[in-house]
Amino acid sequence: MRSPHTKTMTSPGAHSRRLLLIVWIFFAIVAGLLTFAYYSFGLMSAARAYVAGEGLWSKAQKESVLALSRYVADHQPKDYQDYLQALKVSLGDRQARLELEKEHPNLQVAVEGFRAGRNHPDDIGAMISLFRIFRGVPDLDRAIVLWARGDALIEQLRAVGDKAHQAIQTHTLDADTGRAYLYQLQQINAELTPLEDDFSYALGDLSRKSKNILRLVMLMVVSVLLCIAYLVSRRIVRQNERFHQVLVEREKRLKSLLQFAPLPIIIVRLSNDSIAYANKRALAQFKASKSTISRLRPLNLYANPKDRDQIMEALRTKGTVRDWEVQFQDTRGKKFWVLVSSQRLVFNGEDCLLTALNNIDEHKQAQEALRHQAFHDHLTGLPNRAMFMETLSRTLHRMERKQGSFSILFIDLDNFKGINDTHGHAVGDALLKGVAARVRQCVREGDLVARLGGDEFVILVEDDGATGEAIHVANKVQAALQPEHHIGQLQLLATASIGISNYPQDGTELHALLRHADSAMYRAKGEGRNNVQSHSMPLQ
Secondary structure, three states: OOOOOOOOOOOHHHHHHHHHHHHHHHHHHHHHHHHHHHHHHHHHHHHHHHHHHHHHHHHHHHHHHHHHHHHHHHOOHHHHHHHHHHHHHHHHHHHHHHHHOOOOOOHHHHHHHHHHOOOOHHHHHHHHHHHHHOOOOHHHHHHHHHHHHHHHHHHHHHHHHHHHHHHHHOOOOOHHHHHHHHHHHHHHHHHHHHHHHHHHHHHHHHHHHHHHHHHHHHHHHHHHHHHHHHHHHHHHHHHHHHHHHHHHHHHHHHHHHHHOOOOOEEEEEOOOOEEEEEOHHHHHHOOOOHHHHHOOOHHHHEOOHHHHHHHHHHHHHHOEEEEEEEEEEOOOOOEEEEEEEEEEEEEOOEEEEEEEEEEOHHHHHHHHHHHHHHHEOOOOOOEOHHHHHHHHHHHHHHHHHHOOOEEEEEEEEOOHHHHHHHHOHHHHHHHHHHHHHHHHOOOOOOOEEEEEEOOEEEEEEEOOOOOHHHHHHHHHHHHHHOOOEEEOOEEEOOOEEEEEEEEOOOOOOHHHHHHHHHHHHHHHHHOOOOOEEEOOOOOO
């Protein structure tokens, strides 16, 4: 049981989650600040757009009054068209204002009105937002009232223009009426001019107050954010210091454990594939020092580089590797077999791979010795009957797949029993060893020579189309056996009868092929010995 007063250390995962939460909080504050700044700058931009729009409206109003005055005086149609064109600006802004004052405005109608008022398309969205958001703010309401009064005067201007245009078209405009129209235009212009100044001043007040409020809010938010950042940074630094101390202590304990571990252990950095640590047993196993092994590439420790590729792939898919049989090599090139176990870990703050090696070289050599004894003839060193039958079976299946061919040469020494009876088994064994050595020299690298037992040998010749290569090998064997064998003071002559069977010409079943080669060999003995016979093709 853990004592209630026992001091626990927060796990690295808990530190990571806490730091991640703090980072997300900080990110949310920054995102909120940026969002606030974005909309604030948008509203300020909208206020500037209204000021610019007022300038366009004022210019258009003056142009419309001037053009209409010229039209009343000179009756030129072009002046009337200029009047109508200038009047569109004021009417467009009026359309936008009237629509936005509705409880449920059609924003598209307002957009079209602002466009007719020659406002920049990029500013229209912000202008609509400012109108709707700040509706009820005194400065904006005062500006809208002035805007409405100006629109009323524009309606008076339209009325004068309509009357004057009708009189000019019907040729009923006399001098007194014309002067009266001009006087009305002067009065309308005189009333519009101060309204424009008041409207511009109201918007300026709104823009300045908004700017000051935004500055104050930004200052407060930034101050709060800086305080939070300071507290968070200090907390992160302290947690990192504690976490680093935990890592240092854990790595010290890990190194102590690894140093006295009963197995060779190496730690490899995954970032640059270099060796970060090797314990004493690993240094002894690889015949290296700390300085030399740190310069080695892990790939150089494998006798077959493909083995490391397979281990790394297994680690990527399964996460760990347990007791993989792999052949390694030390710095002097000596190869040895080990069982490899690997898993990932953090070492010195880096992502690494810990590998433990269990040396099984002696066990492997013992296995190989037992296998060699099980599959080789102890007298001649040639493969025995068991290995020959296993190889023959694999060859048969391989040739079935690739539709190839092979031949079996069954060799039996002539008069060997007489030599054995006359000179003894020691001489007979020496003769068998000499025969085996000579037969081995007669075959290609890929062919197999085996001793079945007694004085019977067999040769497996692959890729032999129609016993052509087999007959060539048989002739070489007979020629190789012709020289006398010198055994002690004895000079002995050994000849052989050879029978050949071919796959698939003489059969497609393993034992049938071997039986056919054996029968061909007995036919060779019947033909006087020391000759070669094929199962399906008589030979001279």
